[in-house]
Amino acid sequence: MTVPAWARTIRARLALTYSALLFGVATLLLGGIYLALSQSIESKPLDPVTVKKFEKGGGGIVNYRPGEDFQAADIRDVQEYVNYTTLETLRTYSFIALAVLFLLSLLIGWWVAGRALRPVERITTTAREITASDLSRRIGATGPRDELRTLADTIDDMLGRLERSFSAQRTLVDDVSHELRNPIAVVQANVDAVLSRDDTTHDERAHSVSVVSRATHRMASLVDDLLATARTRSGAFVDREVDLSELADEVVEEQRLLAEGRGLRLVRRLAPGPRVVADAESLSRALDNILANAVRLSPGGGEVTVASGSMRGWAWVAVRDEGPGIAEGDRERVFQRFGRTGVARDHDGHGLGLSISRQVVESHEGHIALFGEPGVGSTFVVWLPDRAIRRDEDRERTPPQTDPLGRA
Template sequence: MRKPRRPARTVRQRFTALYGALFLLSAVGLLAVTYLVASGPSSTSRAAPMGEQPYQPSALAAAQEHIARLQAELAQAEAHQSRQLLLGSAVALAVMAVVSIVLGRFVAGRVLRPLRAITATTRRISADNLHERLAVNGPADEVKDLADTIDGLLERLEGSFAAQRRFVADASHELRTPLATMRASLDVAVGKPVPVPEQTVSLAGRLRTELDQVDRLLDGLLVLARAQHGAMVDREAVSLGAAVTAALEARAAGIEAKSLTVRTDLGDVWTRGSHTLLSRMVDNVIDNAVRHNGAGGWIRVAVTAAAGTALLVVETGGDVLDQEQVALLARPFQRLGQDRVHSGDGSGLGLAIVAAVAAAHGGDLDLSARPAGGLRVAVTLPAAGAPE
């Protein structure tokens, strides 16, 4: 049986305990010195006045009795004084214990305040706002060195992310030129007036199919790079219901070819963002549901709004899937095993683009395997009001 994990103590708690212990030890030392000084031995001497006559025996006995009585009273007073001093010391020690904890927590909070500010700012910075910096002001101490080190790391990360996105976009653009050249060469070779061998025509058809696949892949890379970059200047109100309707109408032929049953529940739900990217996101979700579906299957699409969020849910039937593999589908070029029915013409970027577009608009993508079989795709976006 595993032992329950004890909650970890924070740095502020450790500093509070340390400072409180130091303050308390100082108070204990001060009270101890005061008590020792106050309760130290005192000696009194009494000299007989000059010229006095020696006491007679009876007078001497009376004086000794009087001295003994005075000494007893003095001892009783000293004991009472010691008890009062001890009680006062205990009360002062209890008060100092509380004061030490309060002062220790206050001092620890002041010491850790710059670190809390650094932590909060670092948590707020993500891949979409790597341009932000901590910019901690203050003396050149260990805290400022830490903040400057983090700022340098963010600057290097920003440069790396920008270089990666720039490379994907540039490579995709540059590759379109040779693709267009190859497609034109095929059209010229097949379109010659002389009779073209049948094998050449068949080969040209297969090459056109592969070129179309590469073209879709490059287009997907461009959309993915743009979504991950997050630079959207064409923000506008977008109706998710209308986008779903357009996507279903565009794939009516594929739905009819597989005899799929489509059930929809499309509410009047709006979000705000790039119309191009959001339309591509909805197209990919619907396209994924049609492509990875068996003949005679079904698709259920729902668009709802609740608590300031817009929700697009697309469910499909099929075999029971592994949730661990399903969770990886949002990564580029990830597919399920061979048991899942698919046409094989996908680029492997469909759901990755969906996740990137949703994240760029402040939402997220949730993929889950249905217990009865099939896949559930849920996209959450911030809701917006309908345009006037």
């Protein structure tokens, strides 16, 4: 037997549930009343006695008067009969009331279920209207903040996160396409104009190979940073307790030769003690991106300072350079993907390093701050919860807003 579509809906099941519960309660109530009355009072059908009427005729003869018989019973039998008829009436009207109540409960249950499920219908309608190219629709539930309102708000929040994620994905694809177009064009041009021809000189080929090598290196670096971005977004970390000063010292050592090659002096002011729970590889890459920027942008003969410490329950690593500095209005932009400002546009790089550093730091419940001004230099400070402090109440809720190296 095929069940109608409306009978398979949750609204129908709720209506039937409401009706069954109400009908059951009413049945128990009326049945209890009937049983209580039947047990507390005496009742039975009336069993009257037929009384014949006689009269005394002439001569003292008693004669029967036909047709004038009547029924008679004592007062106790009459009372029991009244009780009996009352119970019969109660039982009859109870069955009628239960039948009417069952029908009314079905109608009321259907109406109540419809009102209760109205937000679900709105959620379903909105979900059907959402497409992969348009995630802007929202349920926008109103009314009391009950479970369905909470569900609708949760779905709205989820849609918002999905929309932001899709938008960021599209932006990333557009940016990557833009960034790869130039080195690919460089490689293609050199292959077509020089490397594919037999009449080019050795010097021309050497120059083209050098140009192609730089372009492919840039593309490889870009791909590495994109993989690091994807890894950061996915949360694929292996956290362990890390000595922040030792980690910073390792990063400085990796950049030492490059700094010396540019005539820079790396100054270490690493205080032992601060410990953080983090993925050492990701955090090392975040610090390396910051230090590499400082080494790349600092003028030859300058100084780059790397320091660490702990303040108000927060461990920190700071990198201070003597580079061009960053205007206050551009400080947020340098942390955006492919965001490059000022003289940074004239140096190698593609603008993903600081974006990755911020993602890594924030995924470890930390914060990255930027201080400095144009012409003076910049100080990047990474703040992370200091796990050397065991009690959370000894740590301020937010990291300090000051430059631990003293530059305003």
